[in-house]
Amino acid sequence: MPATIYELKTYNPYDAYLNDMGDNRFRYNQFNDKIKGLSEKFQDFIFDTVPADFIKDRVSMPLGLNQNQSKETAKIVMDLILSNLYLGNIVGEVQNRLGVDDQKAKTIAVLVVAELFTPILDDLKKMHIEKFAKNLPPPQIQNNPPAVGDDRIIDLKNSL
Amino acid sequence: MGALLTRLLPYILSGAALWGIGTVVKGVIYLAFLGGAVYFIGKISVFFGEIIDSLAAFPNFILDLQIITSIWTLARDFVNLFFILILIIIAFATIFNRPQGYRASELLPKLIIAALLVNFSLVITQTVIEFLYTPAPIFINGLGGANFTGKIADALRLHDFLTFRNLSLQSLSVSLPQYLATGGLIYILAGIVADIVLIWVGLILLIRLPMLIGLAVVSPITWLAYSFPKMQSFWDDWWCKLLYWSLIPTFLFGVIYFSLLINQSLETIQISSVPLKLIGISLDQFIILFVTATLLIGGLWWVNNFLSKTACLAGYNLANATFGRVRGWFWGASGWTAGKAARGGQGLYKATGIPGAAEGLRERIAEEGIGRLKWFSGAERKIREARLEDRFAGWAGLEPRSKAQTDTIEQAGKTEKDIENRLKQARTPLEEKELIDKLKTAAEEGARKGTKNPETIAAINALAKRGQLDKDLFDKAVENFKDMPLVLSKVFSEWKEGKFGGISTEQFLEIMRDKDNKLNLDSRRIMYSFAASDDGMAIARNMKQEDFGTGAQLLGRNSRAGRDYFKFWGDFSPTYVAKYRFDHKEEEDSEYQEKIETLQDAIKAQMEKASVKNFADYAFKEWTGGKSFEDALAAILEEKDKRGTATQFVSELRRKLRREGKDSQLGVLNKVLKVINVKIEDREVILTEPE
Numbered sequence: 001m002p003a004t005i006y007e008l009k010t011y012n013p014y015d016a017y018l019n020d021m022g023d024n025r026f027r028y029n030q031f032n033d034k035i036k037g038l039s040e041k042f043q044d045f046i047f048d049t050v051p052a053d054f055i056k057d058r059v060s061m062p063l064g065l066n067q068n069q070s071k072e073t074a075k076i077v078m079d080l081i082l083s084n085l086y087l088g089n090i091v092g093e094v095q096n097r098l099g100v101d102d103q104k105a106k107t108i109a110v111l112v113v114a115e116l117f118t119p120i121l122d123d124l125k126k127m128h129i130e131k132f133a134k135n136l137p138p139p140q141i142q143n144n145p146p147a148v149g150d151d152r153i154i155d156l157k158n159s160l
Numbered sequence: 161m162g163a164l165l166t167r168l169l170p171y172i173l174s175g176a177a178l179w180g181i182g183t184v185v186k187g188v189i190y191l192a193f194l195g196g197a198v199y200f201i202g203k204i205s206v207f208f209g210e211i212i213d214s215l216a217a218f219p220n221f222i223l224d225l226q227i228i229t230s231i232w233t234l235a236r237d238f239v240n241l242f243f244i245l246i247l248i249i250i251a252f253a254t255i256f257n258r259p260q261g262y263r264a265s266e267l268l269p270k271l272i273i274a275a276l277l278v279n280f281s282l283v284i285t286q287t288v289i290e291f292l293y294t295p296a297p298i299f300i301n302g303l304g305g306a307n308f309t310g311k312i313a314d315a316l317r318l319h320d321f322l323t324f325r326n327l328s329l330q331s332l333s334v335s336l337p338q339y340l341a342t343g344g345l346i347y348i349l350a351g352i353v354a355d356i357v358l359i360w361v362g363l364i365l366l367i368r369l370p371m372l373i374g375l376a377v378v379s380p381i382t383w384l385a386y387s388f389p390k391m392q393s394f395w396d397d398w399w400c401k402l403l404y405w406s407l408i409p410t411f412l413f414g415v416i417y418f419s420l421l422i423n424q425s426l427e428t429i430q431i432s433s434v435p436l437k438l439i440g441i442s443l444d445q446f447i448i449l450f451v452t453a454t455l456l457i458g459g460l461w462w463v464n465n466f467l468s469k470t471a472c473l474a475g476y477n478l479a480n481a482t483f484g485r486v487r488g489w490f491w492g493a494s495g496w497t498a499g500k501a502a503r504g505g506q507g508l509y510k511a512t513g514i515p516g517a518a519e520g521l522r523e524r525i526a527e528e529g530i531g532r533l534k535w536f537s538g539a540e541r542k543i544r545e546a547r548l549e550d551r552f553a554g555w556a557g558l559e560p561r562s563k564a565q566t567d568t569i570e571q572a573g574k575t576e577k578d579i580e581n582r583l584k585q586a587r588t589p590l591e592e593k594e595l596i597d598k599l600k601t602a603a604e605e606g607a608r609k610g611t612k613n614p615e616t617i618a619a620i621n622a623l624a625k626r627g628q629l630d631k632d633l634f635d636k637a638v639e640n641f642k643d644m645p646l647v648l649s650k651v652f653s654e655w656k657e658g659k660f661g662g663i664s665t666e667q668f669l670e671i672m673r674d675k676d677n678k679l680n681l682d683s684r685r686i687m688y689s690f691a692a693s694d695d696g697m698a699i700a701r702n703m704k705q706e707d708f709g710t711g712a713q714l715l716g717r718n719s720r721a722g723r724d725y726f727k728f729w730g731d732f733s734p735t736y737v738a739k740y741r742f743d744h745k746e747e748e749d750s751e752y753q754e755k756i757e758t759l760q761d762a763i764k765a766q767m768e769k770a771s772v773k774n775f776a777d778y779a780f781k782e783w784t785g786g787k788s789f790e791d792a793l794a795a796i797l798e799e800k801d802k803r804g805t806a807t808q809f810v811s812e813l814r815r816k817l818r819r820e821g822k823d824s825q826l827g828v829l830n831k832v833l834k835v836i837n838v839k840i841e842d843r844e845v846i847l848t849e850p851e
Contacts, residue, residue: 001804002804002807002808003807004804004807005798005801005810005840006801006837008807008810008833014814015833018830019834019837032823032826032827036818040819043819044815047811047814049811052807
């Protein structure tokens, strides 16, 4: 069932963000400028009904998230698109901000990344690599690199 | 006079006995005045009566005088010399292509006709005069032959005043001096009316003779004028005068005849046969007197007024139609020759590259075809003719017909086409600019001098079409053509094509608002229509609610332009349309009247069927204009929300606004959504609050 106007501030990443900034004009302009800086593909994604409906029908309701958790999920989605948040840290971020357990956080992250972001994932990854590459710690040489299936790793390759 | 005094003497004597010597003296003075007036009026009547009677019997005898033929022969020979001179002028004009209007193609046919007919000019003049006098004897005979002046006196009851029929001072209860003072005065007035009629008719018949002589002897010069453009007005005037002086006897006698006929029929009226106090005649007789006097004076006035204008027009049309046709035959016969000449001209042009007269002719043939080739002088004459017709319509109390203007516009259209062709041939922007500057100078010069010829109009139209008409030049043009609204309309339609270039948005609005009422409605309609188009978007953005209202009133809703206007504004600024419709609710259908109770309802109704694209296309000021729009948008979104389509709509609208860079509109939409959320929250709080 499609979200209603009232539900937008909870499930729609764009509205959740807006709602959070209240009447702060400066923050609104900053937010608006960031969106304007995105490619048309991202903008179309943000202003589509898909994210809100997905978060509502595929994440919040099946996983029993409350309004705040749902809203945080929407905001995380927006943060990822705006590159405020690194895609690789999504599980930890969900866990922290939603206050859910590791398993639930991983499920949410997989749903978001592997399903919701499908149409924009390649572009998103490219954008994140460009933005976060220099800030990321150099890769640690491990004798035994964590295998897929390790709880800390999302198998993006196979999830797609 | 003696008889009158004999009749009045008993009264004077009885008056002397009754009222005393003083009264008698006064009576004698009155009588002396009355007698003098009667004598004077009578003499005038007799004098002019004899003139009229004589001239009615021998109307055109003067035309048969040998001296007229002699003078006419001299004039004809003199004019024949000029034909040779005109041939030389034509030759030079054809070679050098100037002055305009003197080329062989334009003048030769007329010249040949004129050279032939100049020899028959006296016969033509005499025939016209005789022919147009033909109906006059019908009226003269109807009036009892060439001695009808007595009938006019009878009709004006002049005899009744002197016979004192049924007069009894006792029955009138007035004194004799009183009667003489008033009744006598009326008699004098009636006498004056009779005299005016006779003097009027007599003088006209007298003046007619030298006028006809003059017209006959100068008739050869008239034919010269026919073939010479600069003397065209002489030709027109001559025909005008010939017809006037030939027709006027018929009209004058006709008016007198019908006035007396009506006078006779009025004899049967019987309202009151009792003599009125102070006047001495009955009401019946007074009415007859009044009506007859009015008919005579009014009729003669009308004849003079009507004929002086109609004769000009009729003469003008008759002459031009007749001789224009003759010229047409001439050209029909010489079409083949003209075609040859044109082809020859084309060859000459190709060989020399000089666009001379022959080339000009070739271009015109190529443009219009040899069969429909119209000559400039002919077109000009048409315009003059139409102007005369318009003037006549004005005199007749009708609105002037638009023929003169349309003909002027038509002629200007051809010149404008030439200008366009010249502009198209410009090889550099500088050359084009020079041409445009020349046009501006020509238009300014024409406007300054008040010239309303096709060339001035063409220059203004060409500038307008190119979007080069600035406000100053436009103001001058409006001042110049304020009495030619169709010309203004044409300027505006050309200007519309030029997207009203040359003026700023503010100037456009100032002209469109037309606070000084200088423009005709059609011109203003053109402006309002332009403002309600994609090209006029900048204007529309600056229009106010009252501007929209004026446009709506001017264009109406039933015309195509009106429907387009409402459609545009409905898509551009729905609140303007909604406010207008709400204020003019009586013009709406019953469904609207029932459904719409508040202005808010009207605005919402105006926008509720709008698509995402419609909303995105609404004017900036519409979105940012304030509460009315926001409330309506909120109401529409809430309704959509109930149907489950709101988020889809919002999503598409946001995407469109974002893509089109309409951040302010996006901000308004977000604000409206926030307001809706607050409302829902308030509602939920109320619903969940414990009682």
